[in-house]
Amino acid sequence: MTHIRKRLSRRSFLALTGTATIAVGVGATVYSLQAETPVTGAEINAFVAITPDGEIEFVCPALDLGQGAPVALAMILAEEGGASLSQVRILPAPRDAARYGNPDFGGRMVTADSKTTLGYWSILRHAGAEVRLALIATAARQNNWRIDDCHAQDHQVYHGPSGKSVSFKDVASGGRLRLPGADGADLKATKDFSLLGTSPESPDAVAIVTGRKKFGADMRAEGTHVAVLRRSTHLGGTVTSVNDSRAKEIAGVTHIHQLEDASAIAVVATDSWAAIKGAKALEVTWNSPTEYSSKIERTALESALVTPPTDPVILRASVVADQPIAPASTFYAPSLTHVLPEPLNATVEGNSLGLGATVTSATQSLDLDMRYTAQTWKTAPFMINNKATPVGGAYGRRVFNDTVREAAEIAKAIGQPVQVIRPQLDEMQRGQVRPAAAQRIVAELDDSGNLAYWRHEIASDGTLATHLPSSLKGEQGTEDNTATDGAYHPYRCSQQDVRWIRDRALPLPGFLRGVSVGYTVWAIETTIERLARKSSQCPLEWRLRHIDDPRLATVLHQVANMVRWGEPGRNLGLATMEFRGARVATVAEVIDRNVTALWIAVDAGQVIHRKQLLGQIEGGAVWGLSMALHEGLRFRNGAADITSLADYPMISNGQLPEIKIELVEEPNRSPAGAGEIGIPATIAAICNAMEVATGDTYDALPLEA
Amino acid sequence: MTLSLKINGVTHQVALEDPDTPLVFVLREKLGLSGTKYSCLQGLCGACTIHLNGEAVRACQISAREAEGADLTTIEGLSEDGTHPVQQAWMEEQVAQCGWCQPGQIMQAAAFLSDAPNPSAQDIRDAMDGNICRCGTGPRILKAVARASRLQKETCQ
Ligand code: FES
Ligand code: FES
Numbered sequence: 072m073t074h075i076r077k078r079l080s081r082r083s084f085l086a087l088t089g090t091a092t093i094a095v096g097v098g099a100t101v102y103s104l105q106a107e108t109p110v111t112g113a114e115i116n117a118f119v120a121i122t123p124d125g126e127i128e129f130v131c132p133a134l135d136l137g138q139g140a141p142v143a144l145a146m147i148l149a150e151e152g153g154a155s156l157s158q159v160r161i162l163p164a165p166r167d168a169a170r171y172g173n174p175d176f177g178g179r180m181v182t183a184d185s186k187t188t189l190g191y192w193s194i195l196r197h198a199g200a201e202v203r204l205a206l207i208a209t210a211a212r213q214n215n216w217r218i219d220d221c222h223a224q225d226h227q228v229y230h231g232p233s234g235k236s237v238s239f240k241d242v243a244s245g246g247r248l249r250l251p252g253a254d255g256a257d258l259k260a261t262k263d264f265s266l267l268g269t270s271p272e273s274p275d276a277v278a279i280v281t282g283r284k285k286f287g288a289d290m291r292a293e294g295t296h297v298a299v300l301r302r303s304t305h306l307g308g309t310v311t312s313v314n315d316s317r318a319k320e321i322a323g324v325t326h327i328h329q330l331e332d333a334s335a336i337a338v339v340a341t342d343s344w345a346a347i348k349g350a351k352a353l354e355v356t357w358n359s360p361t362e363y364s365s366k367i368e369r370t371a372l373e374s375a376l377v378t379p380p381t382d383p384v385i386l387r388a389s390v391v392a393d394q395p396i397a398p399a400s401t402f403y404a405p406s407l408t409h410v411l412p413e414p415l416n417a418t419v420e421g422n423s424l425g426l427g428a429t430v431t432s433a434t435q436s437l438d439l440d441m442r443y444t445a446q447t448w449k450t451a452p453f454m455i456n457n458k459a460t461p462v463g464g465a466y467g468r469r470v471f472n473d474t475v476r477e478a479a480e481i482a483k484a485i486g487q488p489v490q491v492i493r494p495q496l497d498e499m500q501r502g503q504v505r506p507a508a509a510q511r512i513v514a515e516l517d518d519s520g521n522l523a524y525w526r527h528e529i530a531s532d533g534t535l536a537t538h539l540p541s542s543l544k545g546e547q548g549t550e551d552n553t554a555t556d557g558a559y560h561p562y563r564c565s566q567q568d569v570r571w572i573r574d575r576a577l578p579l580p581g582f583l584r585g586v587s588v589g590y591t592v593w594a595i596e597t598t599i600e601r602l603a604r605k606s607s608q609c610p611l612e613w614r615l616r617h618i619d620d621p622r623l624a625t626v627l628h629q630v631a632n633m634v635r636w637g638e639p640g641r642n643l644g645l646a647t648m649e650f651r652g653a654r655v656a657t658v659a660e661v662i663d664r665n666v667t668a669l670w671i672a673v674d675a676g677q678v679i680h681r682k683q684l685l686g687q688i689e690g691g692a693v694w695g696l697s698m699a700l701h702e703g704l705r706f707r708n709g710a711a712d713i714t715s716l717a718d719y720p721m722i723s724n725g726q727l728p729e730i731k732i733e734l735v736e737e738p739n740r741s742p743a744g745a746g747e748i749g750i751p752a753t754i755a756a757i758c759n760a761m762e763v764a765t766g767d768t769y770d771a772l773p774l775e776a
Numbered sequence: 777m778t779l780s781l782k783i784n785g786v787t788h789q790v791a792l793e794d795p796d797t798p799l800v801f802v803l804r805e806k807l808g809l810s811g812t813k814y815s816c817l818q819g820l821c822g823a824c825t826i827h828l829n830g831e832a833v834r835a836c837q838i839s840a841r842e843a844e845g846a847d848l849t850t851i852e853g854l855s856e857d858g859t860h861p862v863q864q865a866w867m868e869e870q871v872a873q874c875g876w877c878q879p880g881q882i883m884q885a886a887a888f889l890s891d892a893p894n895p896s897a898q899d900i901r902d903a904m905d906g907n908i909c910r911c912g913t914g915p916r917i918l919k920a921v922a923r924a925s926r927l928q929k930e931t932c933q
Binding site for chain 2: 137138139270272275279281282284285286288291322343344345347348409410412413414461462465466495683694716721722723724725727730
C-alpha cells in the first residue's frame with residue numbers, strides 16, 4: 072500500500088478549495104501542492120517509515136552540499152534505530168519547516184553555519200529510538216516475547232532467552248506496527264554506539280568517481296531554456312541603453328529580457344553556449360561606476376572604529392574604569408569571494424494556470440528559495456513548490472540564493488521554464504562577498520602577566536543584517552552573529568569591552584565558511600600570542616592559565632604533544648578557540664616564510680562519520696591556509712579587480728603543507744559543528760608562526776608586513 | 777554543420793550550429809555526458825579535464841571542430857563501473873566532498889599516471905597543482921594519486 076503523507080499540502084488544499092482553483096493541467100505540469108513526503112512505507116514518525124521489505128526510509132532535512140550531512144544524519148538514525156546503514160534510504164524532506172526545520176536555525180530549513188548535525192542530533196536520536204522500540208514491540212507481539220527480553224541491532228530484533236531473531240523485514244511485513252514512542256530514557260548509552268565513529272562509504276561514492284552524480288547544473292528538462300545574465304563589471308551597474316541585435320542573431324537565442332530593476336539583461340537560449348555568447352554579444356551602456364575601491368573601503372571601516380556610523384552592538388561590557396591604555400593593534404581582513412565550483416543555478420517553471428511555480432535549485436535553503444520566488448512571482452508562499460538538487464560546493468553562498476529570483480522573473484516574463492546559470496566570473500565580479508572587516512584590540516597584562524584589560528572592536532557589514540534582519544540576535548535584536556562569531560574569546564579577564572559596529576559596504580555581503588570567526592579569532596589569538604611573548608611567557612602556558620574550559624585545555628595539551636611544543640629553534644605559532652561546540656587547537660610551523668606543517672587537535676564531541684569529520688577539518692584548514700596567505704578580493708574604480716580566475720590567488724594542491732589532525736573523544740557528548748572549525752585557528756596559528764619567524768607584525772590578511 | 781566525434785570508443789555524429797562550441801558544452805548538452813564539469817571556462821581550474829589522444833586537456837578550451845578526428849575519453853569512459861585504479865584509490869581515500877571537481881581531478885591523475893607510473897611525491901604535487909578543489913580535498917587527492925600508482929602496479933603484476 073502506498074501511503075503518501077500530506078500534512079502541509081492538506082492545509083494548502085483546504086485553503087485553495089475555497090476558491091475552487093484546484094486544477095490538473097492536461098499536457099502541462101500537474102499542479103502540485105506543497106510538501107508531499109516521499110515515503111512509501113508505514114510511518115513511524117515524521118522522519119522515518121519502514122517498507123514491507125524492511126527498508127528504512129529516512130526523510131532527511133539536510134541538503135546534500137558535499138559536506139556529508141545527509142549520511143551523518145542517517146548514521147545517527149541508524150545507530151539509535153538498530154538499523155543497518157545500508158538499508159536506510161535517504162529521501163529529501165519536502166519544504167515543511169514546521170516538521171523539518173532546524174531548531175538551531177530558528178526552525179528554518181537551512182543547511183549551513185555548521186549547524187546541521189548539531190541541530191538535528193537530539194531529534195534524530197529520538198526518532199531512531201522510536202523506530203527501535205516500534206520494531207521491538209511489534210516483534211514481541213508477533214512472537215509472544217517479552218519486550219524487555221529483546222534488543223535491536225543490524226536490522227534484526229533479537230530475543231535473548233530463546234536466542235532467536237527476526238529481521239526488520241519479517242516484522243514490517245507481519246502486520247501493523249506498534250508505535251510505543253520513546254523518551255530520553257530510551258536512548259542508547261553512547262558507549263554502546265557501534266556505527267557512530269566509523270567511516271562508511273558514501274552512497275554516492277561510485278556515482279561521483281564515474282561522473283554519474285547529477286548536480287543542479289547537470290539537470291535541465293527537455294524544453295527548459297537556459298538564461299545567462301549580462302551584468303556590468305562595476306558594482307551597482309544599471310542599464311542605460313542596449314543594442315541586442317547581434318545577440319539576437321546568434322543561433323539558439325530565443326529571448327532577451329532586461330530585469331525590472333535594470334541591473335542585468337538576460338539572454339535566453341536553447342543551450343548554454345548560445346546563452347553565454349549572446350550575453351557577451353549584447354552592446355550595453357551602463358551608468359557610470361563609482362570611485363569605490365578597497366582602499367576607500369578600508370579607510371571607511373577603520374574610521375568606523377573611531378566614529379561609529381551606527382550604534383555599536385555591545386557583546387561584552389565589564390570595563391569598570393579606564394585603564395592606562397596600551398596602543399591599539401589593528402587587523403584588516405579583505406573581502407573574499409567563494410569561487411564556487413558548480414555555477415549558481417536555478418530553474419523556475421510556472422505551474423498550470425500560472426498560479427504558482429516550481430523551483431529547482433542547487434541551494435542551501437528551500438525556505439529562502441521559496442521566499443525569493445514568492446516575492447518575485449507575486450504569489451503566496453504555498454503556491455511555490457521547491458526542490459533542491461545536489462550542490463557542487465556551497466560554503467554559505469547558496470543560503471541567500473538570489474539566482475532563483477532571476478529565474479523566477481525571467482520564467483514569468485517569457486512564459487516558459489528557464490534555468491539560469493551564473494558563470495563563475497560574473498559571480499566573482501558581481502556576486503556576494505564575505506565582507507571586509509577592520510578590527511582594533513587594546514589589551515594589557517597586569518604585573519603578574521595576567522590579562523587585565525581587553526577591548527576589541529570590529530567594524531564590518533553584516534550578511535544577516537543585510538538579507539534577513541529578522542534573524543538578528545542579542546538583547547536589542549541588533550547582533551548579527553555572522554559578523555560577531557568568534558569575538559567571544561575564552562580568556563578570563565575582569566575588564567572587557569567587545570563590540571561590533573556595522574558599516575555598510577558596497578559589495579553585497581554573503582556568508583562564507585567561517586564568515587567572521589575567520590578574522591575575529593585571528594585578531595584575538597595574534598594579540599594573545601604577542602602579549603605572552605612580549606612578557607616572556609610561554610604562549611601555551613599563558614593560555615592554559617587563562618581558560619576555564621577543561622576541554623579546551625585538553626586540545627591544547629594534545630596539540631603541544633603532537634608538535635613537541637617547546638623544542639628550541641622552531642618557528643611555531645599556536646591558536647585556539649571554541650566554535651559551535653568544538654574545541655580546536657592548532658600549531659603552524661614556518662620555515663623561510665613558508666608554512667611547512669599544521670597540527671590540529673580537535674574535540675568535536677561525539678564523532679559521527681570519522682573520515683567526513685576529518686575531511687571537514689582538513690578542508691577548513693586548506694581554506695585557512697588560502698585565506699591566510701593568498702586570498703583577497705580587491706576593488707578598484709568601483710569594480711572587483713579581476714578579469715579572470717587567475718586574478719584571485721588561492722592555495723593550490725601542489726602548495727599544501729602537511730596537515731596532521733587528531734581527535735579528542737570522550738563519551739556522552741553531543742556532536743559539534745564541523746564545517747568551519749578548520750579555518751580560524753589555522754589563520755591565526757600561521758600568523759603567529761610568521762611573526763615568530765620574521766620578527767614582523769602583520770596587520771592585514773593575506774599576511775603582509 | 778555535422779561533426780564526427782570519437783568519444784569513449786564510440787563515434788558520434790553531432791549537428792552543431794556553431795562548430796566552435798567548446799567541447800565541454802557539446803559533451804554535456806548534446807551527448808548527455810554531464811560527468812565532465814566546468815567552473816571557470818577559462819582553462820584555469822581543471823574541472824573540465826578530459827583525455828584527448830591520451831593526454832589531459834581542458835574541454836572548455838577546445839572547440840568541437842578541433843576535437844574532430846581525435847580519440848576522446850571522458851570520466852564516463854574511464855571505466856564502466858569505477859574500477860580504474862584512480863577511481864578505486866579515490867573511493868578508498870574517501871576523497872570527494874561535493875564531488876564537482878573530482879571528475880576533472882581523476883582524469884588529470886589518470887593521464888599523469890599512465891605517463892609516469894612511478895611518480896615521486898613532488899611529481900604528484902606538480903601534476904595536480906592546476907586542478908582546483910574548493911572543498912579543500914587537496915591533501916586527500918595527493919594521497920589518492922600515490923595510492924593509485926601503487927594499485928596500478930599491483931594490477932599490472
Ligand atoms: S572550466 Fe575548463 S579549466 Fe575551468
Ligand atoms: S570536492 Fe568540492 S570542489 Fe572538489
